[in-house]
Amino acid sequence: MWFYEKKLQYPAKVGRANLQMAKFLITQYGGPDGELAASMRYLTQRYTMPVPQAKGLLTDIGTEELAHLEIIATLVYKLMDGASVDEIKRAGLGAYYADHDKALYLVNGEGVPWTAAYIQSKGDPIADLHEDMAAEEKARATYEWLINLSDDPDLNDTLRFLRQREVVHFQRFGEALQIVQNYLDCKKVY
Amino acid sequence: MDREQLALLKELMALEFTALELHLYLDTHPNDQRALMENNSACQAAQAARERYESCYGPLTFCAQSGFPWQWISDPWPWEICYE
Numbered sequence: 001m002w003f004y005e006k007k008l009q010y011p012a013k014v015g016r017a018n019l020q021m022a023k024f025l026i027t028q029y030g031g032p033d034g035e036l037a038a039s040m041r042y043l044t045q046r047y048t049m050p051v052p053q054a055k056g057l058l059t060d061i062g063t064e065e066l067a068h069l070e071i072i073a074t075l076v077y078k079l080m081d082g083a084s085v086d087e088i089k090r091a092g093l094g095a096y097y098a099d100h101d102k103a104l105y106l107v108n109g110e111g112v113p114w115t116a117a118y119i120q121s122k123g124d125p126i127a128d129l130h131e132d133m134a135a136e137e138k139a140r141a142t143y144e145w146l147i148n149l150s151d152d153p154d155l156n157d158t159l160r161f162l163r164q165r166e167v168v169h170f171q172r173f174g175e176a177l178q179i180v181q182n183y184l185d186c187k188k189v190y
Numbered sequence: 191m192d193r194e195q196l197a198l199l200k201e202l203m204a205l206e207f208t209a210l211e212l213h214l215y216l217d218t219h220p221n222d223q224r225a226l227m228e229n230n231s232a233c234q235a236a237q238a239a240r241e242r243y244e245s246c247y248g249p250l251t252f253c254a255q256s257g258f259p260w261q262w263i264s265d266p267w268p269w270e271i272c273y274e
Contacts, residue, residue: 003252006262007203009210011273057217064210074269168214175218 002063009067010161012074013154019091022079023109024149028072028162030106030114033138035072039065041119041135045128051183054125054176058132061169068162073104075158126184129177133170140166191271198243200273202250205236 028034042062049055080088080102088097096111106114122128143163147156191199212229219225244254248261256262 006250006268007199008268008271009207010203011200012269013273053218053220057214060210060214060217064214070268077269168211172214172218179218 008071008074009064010071010158012071012078012158014075014078014158015152015154017081017083018079018150018152018155019083019087019093021150021152021155022076023091023093023096024146025072025079026076026105027108028139028142028146029069029076029104031108031112031142032118033135033142034108034114035065035069035139036106036114037118038135038139039063039069040116041121042132044119044121045132048121048123048128049125049180051176051179053179054129057172057176061172064165064169068165071158071162075155076104077102079155125180126177129173129180132173133177136166136170136173140170191266195243195247196271196273198239198246199271202236202239202243205232205239208232209236 030036039062042058042065046055046058046062049058083091083102085097088094088102096105096107099105108114120128120131122131140163143159143166147159147163150156150159209229209232212225212232215225216222216229240250244250248254248264249256
C-alpha cells in the first residue's frame with residue numbers, strides 16, 4: 001500500500017513562467033523516458049524478482065519516481081502559470097489547450113499520450129534489470145537535453161537534482177543485477 | 191507560507207532525502223553496519239523534524255493528528271509553494 005506525504009522531495013523552482021519549456025518538460029511527465037514510465041516499470045517488475053534486495057530496490061525506486069513525477073508536474077504547472085491564450089498559441093501549445101486548458105496530462109512533448117508500451121516486464125530478472133539500467137541512462141540523457149534547452153537557473157537546479165537521481169539509481173540497479181547474477185549462478189547444480 | 195515554515199519544511203526535505211539515500215544504499219548493501227547506523231540516526235532526525243513541523247502547521251502524513259478543523263486539506267499544497 002501507499003500513503004501520500006504532503007511535501008515534495010526537492011524544492012521545485014522556476015525563475016519565470018515559460019510555456020516553451022513547459023512543452024519540452026512535459027515529456028518527463030508522460031513521455032517514453034519519463035517518470036511515470038519509470039515508476040510503473042519498476043513497480044510492475046518487482047513481483048518476479050528472485051532476491052529480496054531487488055524486490056526492495058524496485059519498490060523503493062518505483063516509489064521515488066512517483067515523487068519525481070510530482071516534481072515534474074509542479075514545474076510544468078508553474079511554468080504555465082498565468083499564461084494568456086495568445087501566449088499559449090505562440091508557444092505551440094494551442095492544440096494542448098484545446099484538449100486540456102492548462103491542466104496536467106500524461107503526454108510527451110508532441111502530445112502523444114502515455115502508453116504501457118513504453119515499458120516491459122519480462123519475467124526474466126536479468127533482462128528486466130538491464131532494461132532498468134538503460135531506462136535510467138535514457139532519463140539522465142533527457143534531463144541533460146532539457147538543461148541544454150533551458151536558460152532558467154532555478155529550473156536547471158531542479159533538473160540537475162533529478163538528473164543526479166538517475167545516476168544514483170543506475171548505480172543501485174547495477175548492484176542489484178550483480179546480486180541476481182550471483183544468486184542465479186549459485187542455483188545452477190550440475 | 192512564511193519564512194519560518196518554509197525553512198522548517200526545507201530542513202525536513204533535506205533530512206528525509208538523507209534517509210532515502212541511505213535506504214536505497216542499504217537495499218543492495220544490507221550488511222553495511224556503518225550505513226545502517228547512519229540510516230537509523232537519519233530516520234530519527236527526520237521523524238523529529240516531521241513531528242515539529244506537524245505540531246506547528248498540521249499533518250504532512252496520513253497518520254498525523256490534526257487540530258480543528260481538519261488541517262490536512264489546508265493550503266498550500268506542495269505544488270503551490272514558492273520555494274524561494
